[in-house]
Amino acid sequence: MPTALTDLCRHPIVQAPMAGGASSPELAAAVSTAGGLGFLAAGYKTADGMYQEITQVRGLTDRPFGVNLFMPQPELADAAAVEVYREQLAGEATWYETELGDTAGSADDGYDAKLAVLREDPVPVVSFTFGCPDRKTLQALDRVGTYTVVTVTTAAEARAAQEAGADAVCVQGIEAGGHQGTHRDDPHSDGTGAGVGLLTLIAEVREDVRLPVIAAGGLMRGAQIAAVLAAGAAAAQLGTAFLACPESGAHPLHKQALTDPLFTRTELTRAFSGRPARGLVNRFLREHGPYAPAAYPAVHYLTSPVRKAAAKAGDPQAMSLWAGQGHRLARQLPASGLMETLVAELAAARDQLNPSGAAGTGPLGSAS
Numbered sequence: 599m600p601t602a603l604t605d606l607c608r609h610p611i612v613q614a615p616m617a618g619g620a621s622s623p624e625l626a627a628a629v630s631t632a633g634g635l636g637f638l639a640a641g642y643k644t645a646d647g648m649y650q651e652i653t654q655v656r657g658l659t660d661r662p663f664g665v666n667l668f669m670p671q672p673e674l675a676d677a678a679a680v681e682v683y684r685e686q687l688a689g690e691a692t693w694y695e696t697e698l699g700d701t702a703g704s705a706d707d708g709y710d711a712k713l714a715v716l717r718e719d720p721v722p723v724v725s726f727t728f729g730c731p732d733r734k735t736l737q738a739l740d741r742v743g744t745y746t747v748v749t750v751t752t753a754a755e756a757r758a759a760q761e762a763g764a765d766a767v768c769v770q771g772i773e774a775g776g777h778q779g780t781h782r783d784d785p786h787s788d789g790t791g792a793g794v795g796l797l798t799l800i801a802e803v804r805e806d807v808r809l810p811v812i813a814a815g816g817l818m819r820g821a822q823i824a825a826v827l828a829a830g831a832a833a834a835q836l837g838t839a840f841l842a843c844p845e846s847g848a849h850p851l852h853k854q855a856l857t858d859p860l861f862t863r864t865e866l867t868r869a870f871s872g873r874p875a876r877g878l879v880n881r882f883l884r885e886h887g888p889y890a891p892a893a894y895p896a897v898h899y900l901t902s903p904v905r906k907a908a909a910k911a912g913d914p915q916a917m918s919l920w921a922g923q924g925h926r927l928a929r930q931l932p933a934s935g936l937m938e939t940l941v942a943e944l945a946a947a948r949d950q951l952n953p954s955g956a957a958g959t960g961p962l963g964s965a966s
């Protein structure tokens with residue numbers, strides 16, 4: 599029964615859960631087999647679909663792995679705003695010869711059913727995003743031997759996770775690809791520059807809570823992993839870096855776009871889902887981002903057919919190309935090769951910081 603992160607993986611490298619198909623069972627299993635911690639994303643799946651993927655991973659590796667759940671979201675506050683956005687997107691549906699989606703999709707993402715499966719047939723690790731589970735839920739997972747992680751984007755969220763009884767926090771910096779795991783989505787903070795960079799956030803969280811920290815956001819090289827470990831993290835969680843692997847289920851156009859000079863930057867946007875998420879800036883994001891309402895997951899279901907039709911037509915300009923700020927550094931290596939490379943880079947960076955293996959003798963410690 600794992601009691602510490604170090605019991606779960608040989609190397610301090612976690613492959614981020616990536617809903618939408620990227621974190622396939624093949625990817626999760628390959629990372630875990632290589633000594634990292636692979637993750638499945640249960641978001642947008644049924645409990646049964648999640649269980650099938652768990653079974654697949656178990657068939658591919660005997661190493662520990664994790665499953666990530668979306669926390670249930672509040673009832674849709676402003677249905678009228680979604681209808682206005684539907685009108686705004688009508689031309690997209692016509693262009694891609696599809697219909698806009700039904701927004702009645704479940705806001706609880708089958709949370710209770712998924713938890714019931716995970717209690718019945720436990721997995722080594724369960725992480726949560728978009729909120730913090732209550733103490734009872736975390737205790738129930740603890741009782742079946744599951745290590746629990748809550749994603750946080752502020753020190754206050756980290757305190758809430760500690761109070762609820764989580765085993766660790768995944769500290770997600772503003773650099774991160776995909777959705778920000780913010781506990782309560784507040785449209786008033788849009789465009790205010792409120793998001794905090796990863797190194798600052800690790801320091802803030804470490805001042806406030808004693809839980810182990812898994813650091814996420816913009817990490818693409820072993821030297822960056824060394825940096826977050828030096829800052830006090832117990833492990834690093836990488837999404838975009840693993841997105842490019844052949845085992846990742848991301849669309850080939852999405853993988854290509856990560857290093858395509860056509861895509862020069864990322865932005866946080868509500869355009870595709872109604873909740874802030876970081877993606878490569880494409881036409882859809884540029885044209886609709888400024889008008890998208892704070893209505894997750896209604897907007898996710900609204901835009902789903904357009905995103906799918908664009909992918910089918912081979913057009914990345916209306917796909918949600920989630921990516922972290924480090925996307926240009928993506929390497930299309932098999933997961934085992936990427937793990938090996940990251941581990942070697944991490945070792946080299948640690949040697950450089952501390953060449954004799956003694957504390958305080960590295961170039962930062964012994965200068966002048």
Ligand SMILES: Cc1cc2nc3c(=O)[nH]c(=O)nc-3n(C[C@H](O)[C@H](O)[C@H](O)COP(=O)(O)O)c2cc1C
Binds near residue numbers: 639641841
């Ligand atoms: C395509 C994609 C999908 C993601 N889906 C999820 C998810 O389902 N659950 C989750 O907790 N985080 C998700 N994330 C965020 C990651 O957990 C992590 O915070 C992020 O990838 C770290 O930043 P990086 O991409 O720069 O490495 C996703 C990220 C990406 C790129």
